[in-house]
Amino acid sequence: MNAAQMVNALKEKFGEAVLSTTEFRGEQTVHVSLASVKALLKYCRDELAFDYLVDLSTLDHMGEEPRFEVVYELYGYGHHAHLRVRSKIPDGEDAPSVCDIWAGANWHEREAWDMMGVKFSGHPDLRRILMWEGYPFFPLRKEFPLAGKPSDLPEVGFTKVAPMADGPFVTSAGAKDTVTREPRAKRTEDEK
Amino acid sequence: MVAPAETHAAYDSKIEGNIVFTKLDAAANWMRKNSLWPMPMGLACCAIEMMAAACSRYDLSRFGMEVMRFSPRQADVMIVAGTVTYKMALAVKRIWDQMPEPKWCIAMGACASSGGMYRSYAVLQGIDTLIPVDVYISGCPPRPEALLEGLMRLQKKIEGEHAIEDQKRTMITDMAG
Numbered sequence: 001m002n003a004a005q006m007v008n009a010l011k012e013k014f015g016e017a018v019l020s021t022t023e024f025r026g027e028q029t030v031h032v033s034l035a036s037v038k039a040l041l042k043y044c045r046d047e048l049a050f051d052y053l054v055d056l057s058t059l060d061h062m063g064e065e066p067r068f069e070v071v072y073e074l075y076g077y078g079h080h081a082h083l084r085v086r087s088k089i090p091d092g093e094d095a096p097s098v099c100d101i102w103a104g105a106n107w108h109e110r111e112a113w114d115m116m117g118v119k120f121s122g123h124p125d126l127r128r129i130l131m132w133e134g135y136p137f138f139p140l141r142k143e144f145p146l147a148g149k150p151s152d153l154p155e156v157g158f159t160k161v162a163p164m165a166d167g168p169f170v171t172s173a174g175a176k177d178t179v180t181r182e183p184r185a186k187r188t189e190d191e192k
Numbered sequence: 193m194v195a196p197a198e199t200h201a202a203y204d205s206k207i208e209g210n211i212v213f214t215k216l217d218a219a220a221n222w223m224r225k226n227s228l229w230p231m232p233m234g235l236a237c238c239a240i241e242m243m244a245a246a247c248s249r250y251d252l253s254r255f256g257m258e259v260m261r262f263s264p265r266q267a268d269v270m271i272v273a274g275t276v277t278y279k280m281a282l283a284v285k286r287i288w289d290q291m292p293e294p295k296w297c298i299a300m301g302a303c304a305s306s307g308g309m310y311r312s313y314a315v316l317q318g319i320d321t322l323i324p325v326d327v328y329i330s331g332c333p334p335r336p337e338a339l340l341e342g343l344m345r346l347q348k349k350i351e352g353e354h355a356i357e358d359q360k361r362t363m364i365t366d367m368a369g
Contacts, residue, residue, distance in 0.1 A: 139313050148313025159278045162311040
């Protein structure tokens, strides 16, 4: 069974829960409602032999409802097929943890929580993985500035705003020497 | 034999035998600069170049600073090699605090010096915001030759220190006051 046939099998099995499917250059994507995403993923592993969760990531569609979306990339070592499962997360709802289906999801879900602030219900140990416990922001959300925000947790960690000055690398074409022409952060007077 | 003007020791084997005249500061500096024990604070790709500098091809030991110590209590120059994230920053500070005086710090590469290309929420914009830096080495990452140059600059800097002279001067002022 190839990936396209598996998508059809999923549509038959889950009916309404499969909201839509897309194919792009042979990549199969299934959009699923959040309520049935876990059952569908379990079916993918048990019946369709997707034994490897390649990646789990999250998207921030700021300004849309629902705002967040979780993406699962699946792969089967037996049949070498890829499948992408996407599910939007309505406001105030948590995504279901898939740690009990693929143990490898554990750290992916922690990262999604750390960076995007999406909670996974049923996760055995949902702590931050990159930033420290007590860091108040979710840095990959769209409203978070690239330069960061100041924070301070005594004895644990602190962050400051990075000097951006119109972007990380600003060239000054026509300046008199190479040091000034070189692309680099140009700090304004008050940043110094 | 007449000693060149820039050396700190005068030595005539015919007259003085095993006696060397020097200044205490000069002797202490000479000993310090020729046995720098680095604390390799390898945090990113700069650490690979630092390892290369310590290995046989570039061989730091030619200049007397090969004794990499992985315990801060035995080291006297910290080579901050790589990107210092905010999560790592306090650990670097803590290791620095554990090093005994006199101690020096080298910021190796763009990231350790200024945050480098990482203008981001996660990266400390230069280790000099947290600990005092003696030598900055440019490069991304710097080649081993650049690290050697940096360490030799540090040796030059140590040569010019006058800790004991200062101590003596403070003592005299204290006694006068």
